[in-house]
Amino acid sequence: MAYGTVNADVIGTSVAGSNLGAGDASLMKNRIINGAMVIDQRNAGASVTATNASLYTLDRWKANASQNSKYTVQQNAGSVTPPVGYINYLGVTSSSAYSVASGDYFNIIQSIEGLNCTDLAWGTANAKTVTLSFQVYSSLTGTFGGAIQNSAGNRSYPFAYTISSANTWTQISVTITGDTTGTWLTTNGTGILVSIGLGNGTTYSGTAGSWSGNYYFSATGATSVVGTNGATFYITGVQLEVGSSATGFEYVNYQTSLANCQRYYWKVSGDGASIGGFGSGQCASSVTANIIFSYPVTMRTAPTIAQSGTYTINFGAGNSTVSAIIGYTSSAYGRIDATISGATTGYGAAGWLSNGTSNFITGSAEL
Amino acid sequence: MMYQIQNDFQGNPVAVTIVGQIITIPMDEANTDYQAYLKWVAEGNTPLPAENT
Numbered sequence: 079m080a081y082g083t084v085n086a087d088v089i090g091t092s093v094a095g096s097n098l099g100a101g102d103a104s105l106m107k108n109r110i111i112n113g114a115m116v117i118d119q120r121n122a123g124a125s126v127t128a129t130n131a132s133l134y135t136l137d138r139w140k141a142n143a144s145q146n147s148k149y150t151v152q153q154n155a156g157s158v159t160p161p162v163g164y165i166n167y168l169g170v171t172s173s174s175a176y177s178v179a180s181g182d183y184f185n186i187i188q189s190i191e192g193l194n195c196t197d198l199a200w201g202t203a204n205a206k207t208v209t210l211s212f213q214v215y216s217s218l219t220g221t222f223g224g225a226i227q228n229s230a231g232n233r234s235y236p237f238a239y240t241i242s243s244a245n246t247w248t249q250i251s252v253t254i255t256g257d258t259t260g261t262w263l264t265t266n267g268t269g270i271l272v273s274i275g276l277g278n279g280t281t282y283s284g285t286a287g288s289w290s291g292n293y294y295f296s297a298t299g300a301t302s303v304v305g306t307n308g309a310t311f312y313i314t315g316v317q318l319e320v321g322s323s324a325t326g327f328e329y330v331n332y333q334t335s336l337a338n339c340q341r342y343y344w345k346v347s348g349d350g351a352s353i354g355g356f357g358s359g360q361c362a363s364s365v366t367a368n369i370i371f372s373y374p375v376t377m378r379t380a381p382t383i384a385q386s387g388t389y390t391i392n393f394g395a396g397n398s399t400v401s402a403i404i405g406y407t408s409s410a411y412g413r414i415d416a417t418i419s420g421a422t423t424g425y426g427a428a429g430w431l432s433n434g435t436s437n438f439i440t441g442s443a444e445l
Numbered sequence: 446m447m448y449q450i451q452n453d454f455q456g457n458p459v460a461v462t463i464v465g466q467i468i469t470i471p472m473d474e475a476n477t478d479y480q481a482y483l484k485w486v487a488e489g490n491t492p493l494p495a496e497n498t
Contacts, residue, residue: 379475385467404451405460405469
């Protein structure tokens with residue numbers, strides 16, 4: 079063996095259940111964004127009720143439910159002590175004792191962009207093995223489930239894991255042999271969807287530990303969190319990495335984690351200042367101001383722009399609140415034509431959000 | 446929920462909005478909100494025409 083050659087895939091550590099090595103990426107080994115549940119731009123720690131319209135909760139994490147109001151999601155719900163090394167977790171609380179029907183599904187999911195999965199070579203003979211790991215804490219014990227899916231929902235790998243002790247943080251590790259068939263996007267669409275099951279009917283539950291051509295969110299026989307009123311299910315430290323064993327969680331500094339999330343969603347609000355300046359341009363007419371602005375980072379695709387609360391355009395000595403917007407957006411920059419009143423054509427225009435977190439503008443290019 | 450087309454000054458459709466909200470959805474097929482709009486149309490629904498046409 080030549081000097082300097084390391085002939086090992088895995089190097090044990092003194093931390094139970096963790097190793098070094100295995101993957102081939104030392105940076106961004108974790109394909110999950112916001113796996114430590116630190117970023118919560120939309121709700122800033124407030125509880126949200128899952129709906130059947132799929133609702134984003136903490137950044138990049140979506141509540142995927144077939145029925146309304148069966149569970150809530152909140153950063154640090156229940157205020158338990160997070161695992162050592164973490165300050166946040168995603169907390170699910172069941173809102174009722176719901177009997178899951180065959181066609182029901184209740185999950186927490188993250189869609190990983192295909193551009194961040196290109197090296198996995200899934201759908202080819204060179205598909206790489208990956209390992210999903212996370213820390214979980216629940217008021218329930220038993221066998222729980224989840225799954226990995228492709229974007230078309232015609233390839234999935236259900237998995238099962240055990241929580242033996244209630245209300246105790248437990249490290250979970252699931253190794254998944256890469257799928258050598260199926261279509262796995264390597265574009266800005268969904269490359270891999272990770273599902274953490276909270277209760278799924280037979281239609282969406284499959285045999286754990288093998289690839290299927292079906293649309294499964296979880297494993298057959300998994301415990302239903304939504305089946306017990308008040309049941310809690312907390313999760314953090316979610317990591318999906320190349321290799322056949324879990325390595326230590328990849329710590330990402332706050333700013334990097336925020337920027338990673340902002341590729342999919344950003345929110346600018348009028349909090350913390352009497353004037354929250356956002357965008358500038360000119361008055362194209364007495365009723366329209368062309369306002370241009372940059373995003374925090376380049377987004378996955380052209381975003382949806384939404385306004386809530388009060389957004390005002392200043393022009394000369396006058397001003398007018400915005401009542402409608404028409405967007406001209408790309409993935410890198412945006413322009414809105416804001417509907418106002420009483421403006422003078424050709425005047426400069428400056429936008430500002432009224433003070434308070436209820437006044438905000440968002441850009442969304444979520445998966 | 447009802448969608449409405451948004452036109453530019455030349456009367457060309459550039460985006461869609463949701464009636465009752467201050468929101469603008471680009472006509473970008475990679476945008477999941479626009480995908481939801483296309484699904485809504487495919488289900489037989491018709492958006493309101495743009496106001497400035």
